[in-house]
Amino acid sequence: MNLSLYQKLALSIMVIFGIICALVYSWSKQLELTSQHHGEQNLHLQLAEHLVQDNPLIKEGVYDYKALENLFHTLMLLGPAFEFYFVDETGKILTYSAKPGKVKRSHINLDPLKQLIINPKSAPVYGDDPRNTQGKKIFSVAPVYNQKSLQGYLYVIIGGEAYDTSLNTIKNNDQLWLTALWLGAALVCLLIAMLILLRFFTNPIQRLARDVSKIEAANYSITDTKLSNYSTQKSNEVHSLGRSIQAMITRIDEQFKALEQSDKQRKELLTHLSHDLRTPLASLQGFLEVLNQSGAQLSAKEQREYLHVSLNNCDQLKQLIEQIFELAHLENGEISIHKETFNLGELIYDCIAKFSLTAEKKGLNLTVKPAICDFPVVADIAKLERVLSNLIDNAIRHTPKGGSIAVHVKHIDKAQLFVQVSDTGVGIKHDELNAIFNPHYQASNSNNEGRQQGGLGLAICKGLLKLMDSEINVQSELGKGTMFSFNLPQKIKV
Structure with missing residues (x-):
């Protein structure tokens, strides 16, 4: 038999209530009877003594039975x-x-x-009833x-x-039945009130069970599921x-959506990476095929140009594959940080020197502010x-340019x-x-200068800085420039 929590509690309360009522009634009747006997025995305690003293037949000891x-x-x-x-x-x-x-008795x-x-004073004391053996x-x-x-x-x-016969007749009187009926009605009303209160207190649990069932039926999605409202009182444990x-459940739903979004992004990333890998690979294959089939017909200058382009495509492939592995290691937590103190x-200046030639060819001005920045920092230098x-x-x-x-x-x-x-x-x-820190995202006004870019650089920067307990921020104005910023500790925290 499948019973709800309320039905089980209600049934238990009814049984317990009935047992308690029976025990209370039995105890009260016994107490009433004992009190009645105590009073009656004390009231008539000297009745037999007065009869002995006042009756000559008994007092003189002449017993005419x-x-x-x-x-x-x-x-x-x-x-x-x-x-x-x-x-x-x-x-x-x-x-x-x-x-x-x-x-019924001959002796008592x-x-x-x-x-x-x-x-x-020991009353009530009970003696044998000659008319009842028990x-x-x-x-x-x-x-005497x-x-x-x-x-x-x-x-x-x-x-x-x-006396007992007369008392039993009185007990069967309609007035006593009416009193008992009112008493029973009062007890029934009390039981109903208790059941209503029980319903009131267990209703939030039933609502909670229904909400959980709805969410389970909706495959733990709360997007189209209307949930009950619970009060914010800390003293109400059920509402809490x-x-x-x-x-x-909201948190689980958010995590499900995040996983779905992450899975979608991974699929998109694989699609983009396949395209990014295919482009330089196809170019490399094309130039190598030309060199292989028409090498004797090409001039030395054309051969050098084809080899130069092929090497550039190989370099792009290498950089892209390295970025893919680096990002994968970052996401899997496989990159460790080795912090040390060094001069920032x-x-x-080492990084500026590495790009100085490229910047000079493009007519760009590379500067460091302040020019003398002798600042010790704690980070992973690589x-x-x-x-x-x-x-x-x-x-x-x-x-x-410029x-x-x-x-x-x-x-x-x-x-x-x-x-x-x-x-x-x-x-x-x-x-x-x-969105620019998402893997493979490229802004609509990005400039690759003829090179195939994987769009992974900023995602890698964000991941590396996060490992060093830093956070990268960006400010930009279209047509005026962009500024990336992050913080670094100057000394090891104690």
Whole structure:
């Protein structure tokens, strides 16, 4: 049988409620009966003693059992709630007033009688009911003497058979049934109120279960799934759990989308790389085929030109393949960083010298600001040289003849330096600034100067700087130039 959480809790509460009601009712009835017996026994405690003292027939010790039976009959007519018995010192019932067959016992246990005589405050004390072999009744008792010799006991049952019959008749009265009905109705209303409260408290759990089922049915996508709203009260654990689960599922959904986007980008990257590799490879193959088939018909100058172009294509292929491997190692976390302290100015001037000839041919002005930048920094010198070389190479390719390129070093604070590589080139559109660091992305106004570029340089720069706990930023204005900047620590952090 499949039951919901609310149904299980409701069923459990109903069972527990019923058991508790039964126990409380039984305990209250027992307490009521005990209190009633205590009061009645204390009220009639000296009844038997007064009868012994006031009745000459008993007081003088002359026991006419027939006369005593008539006396008992008269007393029972006056007080139907009482039954009178005379027992001897062994507990044998000698006389009483009752129809034949009504009295079931011939003897009674005298211990309760003696207990009440010795200690009247021990009430309620229960003695044997002569009319019921298993029954017990409260009683009043008094010893009967004849010249100081114990003859027996006057044993008076309080609340006898006639009293019980009358009481049972009253209990069957409509008014008592009406009272019991009202009591039952009150208990049912209380149970309904408890079930409503239980429904109120478990409803958020059911909503949460429905939300999770919806998300599971939607393959854990929350794009088209409407979720419930939960309050922000920290004291409500269920609502807090609902918010946490929604936040977790939102995070999972974001990660799924990021993975899908990453997979899409990888496919696009493979497509672009295939094209980038095919172009220089096809050019290389074409020139080599010409040299192979028509080598004797070509002049020495044409052969040198074809070989030069082929070597350039080989160099482009080599650089592109190296960039692909470097980016793959960065993404897989396979590149380690070896930090050391070195002079940043020396590294910058080394990179400037490497590109000085290219810049001179293009009529570009390469400068370092300040000219003397004797700044010790803590970084991986090889990785930083790779970053600076990529940024300067990009600046040269995108800066027209007569422009300028500057590497500027600034202080951020006592422990940080700010490195800027700026140019007066073509610039980058504002809506493309966030995309230029993606692998293989090339801005719409990029200038490759006849060379095939893989578009991986800035992605590699970003990855290398991230390994050195730095972040690259870009500012650009179309037609006026671009500036890349990143920070470097001047000393090892303690």
